[in-house]
Amino acid sequence: MKKLVSALLVLFFTLTPLPLASADSKIIRIVSTVHQNFTGEFRNDVLAQDLLPLGKLGKLVFVPENKNRIWLIDAALIDEVVAMSTGYKLASGADSTGQQIAGDWLVQLKKVTSPNEVVALAYGNPDTALAKRLAPSELRLYFDFGKIQLQNVLSREVKSDVGNLLGNTKSRLSPLLQKNYSDSRRSITYLSHSVPLPQIYKLRARLGQLLSSRLNYEERTYFSLNARAAVDEQMNHLRINASRYQVTTERSKLPLTVINEFPIEISVNIDMSAQNSRISIESFKEVKLPPNSKTQLDLKVAVRAPGQTLVFASIKDDRGIELVPAVPLQLNATVIDPKLTWFTTGAAILLLLAAIAQSVRRARRGRHREI
Numbered sequence: 241m242k243k244l245v246s247a248l249l250v251l252f253f254t255l256t257p258l259p260l261a262s263a264d265s266k267i268i269r270i271v272s273t274v275h276q277n278f279t280g281e282f283r284n285d286v287l288a289q290d291l292l293p294l295g296k297l298g299k300l301v302f303v304p305e306n307k308n309r310i311w312l313i314d315a316a317l318i319d320e321v322v323a324m325s326t327g328y329k330l331a332s333g334a335d336s337t338g339q340q341i342a343g344d345w346l347v348q349l350k351k352v353t354s355p356n357e358v359v360a361l362a363y364g365n366p367d368t369a370l371a372k373r374l375a376p377s378e379l380r381l382y383f384d385f386g387k388i389q390l391q392n393v394l395s396r397e398v399k400s401d402v403g404n405l406l407g408n409t410k411s412r413l414s415p416l417l418q419k420n421y422s423d424s425r426r427s428i429t430y431l432s433h434s435v436p437l438p439q440i441y442k443l444r445a446r447l448g449q450l451l452s453s454r455l456n457y458e459e460r461t462y463f464s465l466n467a468r469a470a471v472d473e474q475m476n477h478l479r480i481n482a483s484r485y486q487v488t489t490e491r492s493k494l495p496l497t498v499i500n501e502f503p504i505e506i507s508v509n510i511d512m513s514a515q516n517s518r519i520s521i522e523s524f525k526e527v528k529l530p531p532n533s534k535t536q537l538d539l540k541v542a543v544r545a546p547g548q549t550l551v552f553a554s555i556k557d558d559r560g561i562e563l564v565p566a567v568p569l570q571l572n573a574t575v576i577d578p579k580l581t582w583f584t585t586g587a588a589i590l591l592l593l594a595a596i597a598q599s600v601r602r603a604r605r606g607r608h609r610e611i
Contacts, residue, residue, distance in 0.1 A: 270313040278470035288338025291345040315389035360387040364448030367411035385445040409453035477501035494539040500529035
């Protein structure tokens with residue numbers, strides 16, 4: 241019995257999260273809506289005003305130091321401030337005003353949080369319930385990425401908000417935009433497996449911002465569509481040139497151009513799928529695409545019957561997952577069957593011989609008449 245009680249006590253203290261600080265500690269929340277779009281521009285200059293000492297975010301950090309504080313911080317917001325502090329552009333084309341303001345705010349944030357406990361929220365401060373439903377694995381990534389990014393900026397250890405200190409606020413993302421999020425997340429996740437670049441991972445993590453409850457209706461629509469455009473732009477760095485081919489021989493080697501505009505070598509499979517049985521066509525395995533390159537492959541085609549054939553060429557990873565949308569290739573085969581060629585040639589020869597024979601007979605008749 242004593243062993244059972246001891247085991248239960250151990251289990252209780254193992255599963256029960258330890259308090260981050262004393263109960264009388266004040267929780268400071270550094271969160272906001274999204275300001276920077278997914279292509280790098282700031283939608284407006286509202287964040288610059290919020291960072292001023294009397295602004296929404298400025299009033300939280302331009303205060304005397306106090307040991308009885310816990311800071312809950314969204315690293316996505318901090319990344320926006322960092323981007324602003326190094327120079328930024330407004331989507332409207334207007335002059336930006338917040339570079340120095342952002343730099344001053346970051347200096348003060350590091351100073352005022354130094355004696356306190358700092359907790360990183362999931363990156364982008366998403367609705368955790370919605371994130372769990374749409375993509376449980378991505379929620380873990382949002383937590384991990386948020387912690388890493390915040391530690392890099394503050395140059396110190398921080399904790400992760402696994403205890404949900406902020407509380408969960410409900411996102412109003414519509415079913416249509418939820419599908420847009422899921423499609424974008426799936427595309428960039430698959431791409432990140434074969435293209436392990438920081439900007440790919442950053443874009444993948446930033447999709448968590450689409451699930452934030454702080455976005456209003458207009459912002460949800462704007463940033464969701466902008467995120468999809470940013471994902472498509474990255475995917476377009478890896479592509480196959482769509483082409484039309486005229487095939488005139490029974491067996492041919494056609495040029496297929498594969499483009500890799502990423503700065504690293506990528507290993508992929510090229511899957512070729514013909515939509516009818518007029519031709520047979522070979523796929524490619526373990527193709528090495530050099531950085532920033534155009535690679536031309538010899539596409540082997542065997543014609544079984546003349547006519548038009550649509551072929552879909554898709555780039556896949558080593559797991560057989562399609563990385564970018566398949567490209568249609570148009571093939572028009574005008575090859576004549578060899579049997580028909582022999583038959584036609586033989587018939588032509590027979591007609592020629594018959595014509596010669598007829599000419600000979602006419603010539604003989606003409607000589608007989610002269611005699």
